[in-house]
Amino acid sequence: MRYRCPYCKTLVEDDPQPHCPSCGKMMVVPKMREHSQRALRRRTIERIWKEAEQKKEALQIIIQPSMFKNKRFYIGLVFVLGLIGLWLLSTTDEAVERKRNSTSPQLRTLRNLDVLAEALGRYRFHTGAYPSAALGLAALVRDPGADQAPGWNGPYISHLLSDIWDTPYVYAPPTKEGELPTLFSCGPDRQPGTPDDLKPDPGRFDPGTEWTNGWRRAEDRIYPGVRILPD
Numbered sequence: 003m004r005y006r007c008p009y010c011k012t013l014v015e016d017d018p019q020p021h022c023p024s025c026g027k028m029m030v031v032p033k034m035r036e037h038s039q040r041a042l043r044r045r046t047i048e049r050i051w052k053e054a055e056q057k058k059e060a061l062q063i064i065i066q067p068s069m070f071k072n073k074r075f076y077i078g079l080v081f082v083l084g085l086i087g088l089w090l091l092s093t094t095d096e097a098v099e100r101k102r103n104s105t106s107p108q109l110r111t112l113r114n115l116d117v118l119a120e121a122l123g124r125y126r127f128h129t130g131a132y133p134s135a136a137l138g139l140a141a142l143v144r145d146p147g148a149d150q151a152p153g154w155n156g157p158y159i160s161h162l163l164s165d166i167w168d169t170p171y172v173y174a175p176p177t178k179e180g181e182l183p184t185l186f187s188c189g190p191d192r193q194p195g196t197p198d199d200l201k202p203d204p205g206r207f208d209p210g211t212e213w214t215n216g217w218r219r220a221e222d223r224i225y226p227g228v229r230i231l232p233d
Contacts, residue, residue, distance in 0.1 A: 107166045111187050111200050114163075118142070118171065119185060119206035121158035124213070128153045132175045132183045139173050165200075167192055182207050 006013055012024040021028055121142045126132050129151045133141035141151060142158040164170050165187040172194055174184040182204055189198035 107190070108200060111165050111189075112202065114165065115171070115185060115187060115200060115202035116206045117159065119202040119204075120209050122183060122185070123207045123209045124158050125151075125154075125156065126207075127211075128155045133173075134175055135173075139171060 007022040007025060007027070009027045010022060010025040012022060014023065118139065122132055125142060130153065133139065133146075134150070137146050137150065139162055141154075142156060143160075143162050145151065145154045145156065148154075167188070167190055169188045169192045172184065172186050172188065176183050185202055186194075187200040188194050189196065189200055191198055
C-alpha cells in the first residue's frame, strides 16, 4: 500500500515508518481494519437498519382512500369528536368550580351585597325613594306598579337569591332623609346583629349619574326568553 507524506508529498511504497524517509518528519498513518472487523461493522449496520424498518412498519398507520367512502368512518369520527367536546366542557366546568371555590364565602357575599346596593341606588334614582319594607328587595326584580314605584325602570337585578349560607339578606328602608337603607348578610351564624354580619360598601348606594346614559334593564342584559322571577 502506498502512502504520501503530508509535508514533502513523497510517496512511500513500503510499510510506512513513524518518520518520513525523505523529510524525516513524523507521519500519522491510519491503520487498515482487518476484513473481519469491516464485515462485523457492515452486519451491525444492516441489523440496525432492518430493525428500524420493522418498527416503522409497526407504528405506521396506513390510511386507505376507500375508508372515506365508509359511513362507519364518519360515525366513528362524530363519536370521537363528541367525546372530546364533553371532555372540554367538563374540564371548563371544573375550572370554573375550582375558581369559585377558591374565593372565600365572605368575599363572595360582599360582592353580592355591593351589587344589591347599586341596584337599590338605581331604583332610588328612577323612583325617587328606596323600596318600602313591604316591597323589600323583590322590588328590584319585579315592577311593584306605578302607584308604589313611579318611574320604575327595572329589573335592576336578574334574580334575587339568599346569601351563601342560605339566609335571606336583611333589608330595611331608611327612617330619615339622607340616611342609607339597612342592608346586610347575617353571616355564617345566620343571626342578625352579631359580629360576623357582612355589609356592603356605603358608596355603592350612590352609583352616580354617569351610568344612566348607558343604562339597560336587567332583562335586556341577559339572553332573550329567560323569565325573571324572585325566589
